[in-house]
Amino acid sequence: ADAVMFDLEDAVALREKDSARLLVFHALQHPFYREVEKVVRINPLDTPFGLADLEAVVRAGVDIIRLPKTNNVEDVQQLEAEVARIEAACGREVGSTRLMAAIESAQGVVNAVAIARSSPRMVAIALAAFDYVMDMQTSRGDGSELFYARCAVLHAARVAGIAAYDVVWSDVNDDAGFLREVEQVRRLGFDGKSLVNPRQIELLHQAYAPTQQEVAYAREVIAAADEAARQGLGVISLNGKMIDGPIVLHAQRVLSRAAGGIRE
Ligand SMILES: CC(=O)SCCNC(=O)CCNC(=O)[C@H](O)C(C)(C)COP(=O)(O)OP(=O)(O)OC[C@H]1O[C@@H](n2cnc3c(N)ncnc32)[C@H](O)[C@@H]1OP(=O)(O)O
Numbered sequence: 620a621d622a623v624m625f626d627l628e629d630a631v632a633l634r635e636k637d638s639a640r641l642l643v644f645h646a647l648q649h650p651f652y653r654e655v656e657k658v659v660r661i662n663p664l665d666t667p668f669g670l671a672d673l674e675a676v677v678r679a680g681v682d683i684i685r686l687p688k689t690n691n692v693e694d695v696q697q698l699e700a701e702v703a704r705i706e707a708a709c710g711r712e713v714g715s716t717r718l719m720a721a722i723e724s725a726q727g728v729v730n731a732v733a734i735a736r737s738s739p740r741m742v743a744i745a746l747a748a749f750d751y752v753m754d755m756q757t758s759r760g761d762g763s764e765l766f767y768a769r770c771a772v773l774h775a776a777r778v779a780g781i782a783a784y785d786v787v788w789s790d791v792n793d794d795a796g797f798l799r800e801v802e803q804v805r806r807l808g809f810d811g812k813s814l815v816n817p818r819q820i821e822l823l824h825q826a827y828a829p830t831q832q833e834v835a836y837a838r839e840v841i842a843a844a845d846e847a848a849r850q851g852l853g854v855i856s857l858n859g860k861m862i863d864g865p866i867v868l869h870a871q872r873v874l875s876r877a878a879g880g881i882r883e
């Protein structure tokens with residue numbers, strides 16, 4: 620996995636909140652997780668658990684806090700102030716804890732741009748569609764019910780220059796459905812997806828990895844562009860297809876993604 624997310628929110632029963640927090644406090648400091656990026660989804664700060672979660676995980680050295688049910692900029696500002704206070708109190712560099720906002724309501728979607736730009740600590744926003752469809756008075760379907768929200772979250776992330784992640788796929792035995800959804804969001808431009816089960820990790824990596832053919836074509840594009848630059852040409856043709864700036868940028872992106880692996 621690119622990162623490991625510990626959940627203190629909706630995966631934890633009310634009577635387990637305190638023991639889950641203690642487990643996560645210890646897990647964050649365990650050598651087993653030293654090399655991996657560690658995210659914790661805390662409870663919202665307007666619940667009785669949110670602040671205690673934050674106190675524990677910032678002290679334990681979490682890399683990224685995921686704030687669920689982020690509705691507006693004030694939610695982020697409140698979180699930021701508490702994080703800065705705890706960092707200073709426990710001797711962590713102030714500003715070192717990064718944030719990620721989960722958008723789970725119509726209000727959050729409408730405020731997505733402001734949320735994405737609300738803090739220099741903000742590194743990503745995510746669409747949390749299970750709560751979002753409840754707020755919209757609908758349910759999960761073929762993805763058409765999420766089209767507007769996905770586009771809004773994605774545009775907000777791009778405007779802010781941060782990453783955008785799609786919602787979890789909950790039926791861990793339905794690989795075909797998972798892969799259909801991954802293809803939809805990959806094409807839209809999402810940087811990835813939250814996962815609920817280890818069996819989904821390799822499927823997601825594979826779906827995001829470029830194919831051998833895409834890599835070969837990207838190399839041809841780069842070579843042709845280099846040659847054109849040597850000859851002082853702007854737009855050129857490769858096998859009858861126009862090659863110009865954006866095509867070259869895309870080819871560079873394919874090659875950088877290929878560094879993480881090529882689709883088998
Ligand atoms: C809408 C939301 O808020 S989603 C976010 C909150 N929810 C979650 O994070 C859910 C996390 N995932 C899970 O609880 C489970 O994967 C379920 C309930 C979805 C599926 O459960 P199962 O069908 O029992 O999973 P499965 O049979 O694949 O488990 C196989 C192994 O993977 C482990 N595993 C399953 N999910 C995870 C996970 N998310 N992280 C790490 N390990 C996991 C299991 O413990 C099991 O390990 P074992 O073989 O050592 O016993």
Ligand SMILES: O=C([O-])CC(=O)C(=O)O
Binds near residue numbers: 687747
């Ligand atoms: O954050 C997620 O992907 C899962 C979640 O809480 C939601 O969909 O409501």
Ligand SMILES: [Mg+2]
Binds near residue numbers: 629687723747749
């Ligand atoms: Mg949710």
